[in-house]
Amino acid sequence: MLTRKQHELLRFIQTRLDETGISPSFEEMKDALDLKSKSGVHRLISALEERGFIRRLPNRARALEVLRRADEGGQTAPAANSNVVPFAKPEATAPAPAGDVIEIPLHGRIAAGVPIEALEDQAILPVPAALLGPGEHYALEVSGDSMIEAGILDGDFALVKRTEIANDGEIVVALVRGEEATLKYLRRENGMIRLDPANAAYEPQIYAANEIKVQGKLAGLLRRYFH
Template sequence: MGLTPRQAEILDYIKDYSREQGYAPTLQEIGARFDLSSVATVHKHVGQLVSKGYLRRDRPNASRDLEIIDLDAKPVAVVMVPILGTVAAGYPIEALEDREEIALPEEWLGKGRTYALRVRGDSMIEEQIRDGDTVVVEAREVARNGETVIALVDGDSVTVKQYYRDGAVIRLQPANPDFQVMEFPEDRVRVQGVVVGVLRRF
């Protein structure tokens, strides 16, 4: 909605004040800036800015309760991604296909199909992947050395580890000195995806 010249001036003042001070001015400070002796008049102008969607009151009845709404900000696109089960950050365990989904920002998605897995174990803590986290995975069958992958071992167990290939040997490297490196002939390991994000609840 359009603004009157005075409303536009007040909005610009609130923006500048908030940028410099880190918080919004009071109604009295707005009135002093524009030589408005009546707080009721200031309240009316501010109320119009709120009703038109330029401001919001984040703490009603507080003296500094105004918050600027960024009208230029683009809404974050959200995509539902399936949680396919649990993956071991330790020794391989069976991954179960649950029927759950999680909402993720679209920018988190990989180039291919994306899915999520819950993590069990602490073998990847130095890569900031901890027990109880959820990893976001881009489905891929090829990985570069050093990437954190979801690896299917012997066709029936899955683990999350750093991936290294040395000739015909695949090394699955933990990121925790308490866990041993696992090495397999290449025909026993199949890359199922590369980790592109980690979610954690606090």
């Protein structure tokens, strides 16, 4: 059982770690929680540590680690009244389907090689929890056939984990020169970044490291055939 603030902080740390791999500093956490003094953060951190949700190295900068993740389900809005956020019990809810499903927003289409089409109105896609790991995810409809040899076809839905961290050989959503987002294999080569399509008809593209920003990595895929 965490208090509202503790929960809020834990979620912030989690997300930050998922997305960048770098622990937030007290200063950053202070801002994220909209506080004006770091001492408050310090207390929250101690509380989280005491309760076993995080681990840390005292006196070390940015040395936080999440041991037990906060509930990832809903967005921000915990019940407005209570000051405490109950934790879901492991036994969970009976055979209720809800527990096995995660709802993720459909952010638009990603055309391999063409700008991403942002989608304002959030279409929501329920996805089996088993398909995703921890972290925040969103879906993109794949357009184009540049990843066809990786079994990713035009019209498929790519389930993407939001993160800036990816290893060589993983399929990522890469933002090229701040302009176009594309789904490709990521590869680093002596300081440069190469985006490899999975289609012999397309050429790998090489960029300077600062031209590419990884926005997420492929975590799952959905496809429907015509009924």
